[in-house]
Amino acid sequence: AQSVAQPEDQVNVAExxxxxxxxxxxxxxxxYLFWYVQYPNRGLQFLLKYITGDNLVKGSYGFEAEFNKSxxxxxxxxxxxxxxxxxxxxxxxxxxxxxxxxxxYIFGTGTRLKVLA
Amino acid sequence: KAxxxxxxxxxxxxxxxxxxxxxxxxxxxxxxxxxxQTPGQGLQFLFEYFSETQRNKxxxxxxxxxxxxxxxxxxxxxxxxELGDSxxxxxxSSSDPSxxxxxxxxxxxxxxxx
Numbered sequence: 001a002q003s004v005a006q007p008e009d010q011v012n013v014a015e016x017x018x019x020x021x022x023x024x025x026x027x028x029x030x031x032y033l034f035w036y037v038q039y040p041n042r043g044l045q046f047l048l049k050y051i052t053g054d055n056l057v058k059g060s061y062g063f064e065a066e067f068n069k070s071x072x073x074x075x076x077x078x079x080x081x082x083x084x085x086x087x088x089x090x091x092x093x094x095x096x097x098x099x100x101x102x103x104x105y106i107f108g109t110g111t112r113l114k115v116l117a
Numbered sequence: 118k119a120x121x122x123x124x125x126x127x128x129x130x131x132x133x134x135x136x137x138x139x140x141x142x143x144x145x146x147x148x149x150x151x152x153x154q155t156p157g158q159g160l161q162f163l164f165e166y167f168s169e170t171q172r173n174k175x176x177x178x179x180x181x182x183x184x185x186x187x188x189x190x191x192x193x194x195x196x197x198x199e200l201g202d203s204x205x206x207x208x209x210s211s212s213d214p215s216x217x218x219x220x221x222x223x224x225x226x227x228x229x230x231x
Contacts, residue, residue, distance in 0.1 A: 034219070036222070041224075041227075042224055042225070043121070043123075043207055043222035043223050043224045043225045044207065044209075044222040045222070046219050046220075046221060046222075049219055090160065104162055104165075104173055104175075105150075105162065105220060106162075107152075107159060107160040108159070109159040110159060110160075
């Protein structure tokens with residue numbers, strides 16, 4: 001079964017330090033992976049996605065993610081955290097093709113990132 | 118391009134009532150998906166519509182229903198509301214999720230059932 005796991009409920013990091021938000025996945029076939037961010041009282045904003053190609057994917061707001069097939073991971077990273085990066089981060093994987101000709105997206109439980117000034 | 122819009126942004130209802138939420142996708146997007154977000158369950162997929170047809174459905178009771186209009190706008194209806202229906206309801210649009218297209222989310226409708 002397709003699944004995605006975010007093992008940390010919360011990550012704390014000091015402003016200016018590098019940050020990593022972890023995501024592991026389980027899919028059959030080639031994975032399509034996504035990261036979204038959610039600020040308070042807002043919807044999810046798309047950050048980046050991996051479909052194919054380079055294992056290092058660059059996205060919005062200076063975020064990047066590294067696809068690691070052998071470890072089935074897709075960790076989100078940023079070299080220097082900002083207080084404004086504090087938010088809830090979701091990893092998602094595109095699930096299997098369904099008989100109706102569409103896919104279901106499976107989201108992780110979210111990781112709350114707190115960047116401390 | 119304008120983003121995904123959802124109305125209303127906030128709703129307070131009482132148990133037993135029904136509610137209708139609206140979602141307008143990004144112009145040109147024909148697929149609309151609905152999700153329920155709660156602190157305990159995270160994001161749970163409700164259903165997806167494409168060209169006025171429901172293509173995919175999550176594991177929610179029949180009290181949750183939806184539809185899509187010819188202009189791709191979608192509505193979600195919840196009948197006989199229960200306290201546990203209190204949640205943030207998110208709508209996402211894409212041109213077609215059977216391709217590589219990304220889903221883009223609206224700001225959500227926060228429903229409180231008393």
